[in-house]
Amino acid sequence: MADADGEAREAPKVEEKPQIEPLRLPTPEEIRGQDIWNNCAVRSVVSGIMGGGLGLFMGLFLGALDNPIMQDEMTTKQQFIYTAKQMGRRSYSSAKAFAVMGFVFSAAECVTEKARAKHDTTNTVVAGCVTGGTISARGGPKAACVGCAGFAAFSVAIEKFFDRHS
Numbered sequence: 001m002a003d004a005d006g007e008a009r010e011a012p013k014v015e016e017k018p019q020i021e022p023l024r025l026p027t028p029e030e031i032r033g034q035d036i037w038n039n040c041a042v043r044s045v046v047s048g049i050m051g052g053g054l055g056l057f058m059g060l061f062l063g064a065l066d067n068p069i070m071q072d073e074m075t076t077k078q079q080f081i082y083t084a085k086q087m088g089r090r091s092y093s094s095a096k097a098f099a100v101m102g103f104v105f106s107a108a109e110c111v112t113e114k115a116r117a118k119h120d121t122t123n124t125v126v127a128g129c130v131t132g133g134t135i136s137a138r139g140g141p142k143a144a145c146v147g148c149a150g151f152a153a154f155s156v157a158i159e160k161f162f163d164r165h166s
Helices: 028-037 040-065 076-116 121-135 141-162
Strands: none
């Protein structure tokens, strides 16, 4: 198009409205799956299993790093056997500890969330305190209190790092 002076000018742009995508309703299978996952027992058991798996791999890795004290006097076969046994011991111990930690934390967080009907950082603090206190309870009340405070602080730090709650 040209104006009165003969200069070309562009045609006015018509703003295109963004297309609105249609709303997709969940299928009955998706709803059932979500209902199953919202069950605190299911969530806790799955977290315990996943924690145990993580502990297993950490134990394997850390057990492989152990060097025997009498390394110079051991044959290669003896060193291999020693390392394999250490990896097994460490794996079992770490798997058990992480499984308990995952189970207790997940159960405490889920129960707190359901009781409060809110999804926020307070649930994480309570779950961290319960988990830390439970894990360190064998050491007495003072150890349980320190474990509670320490694990709660660690849980909040991780929560803020991942920024799950806005």
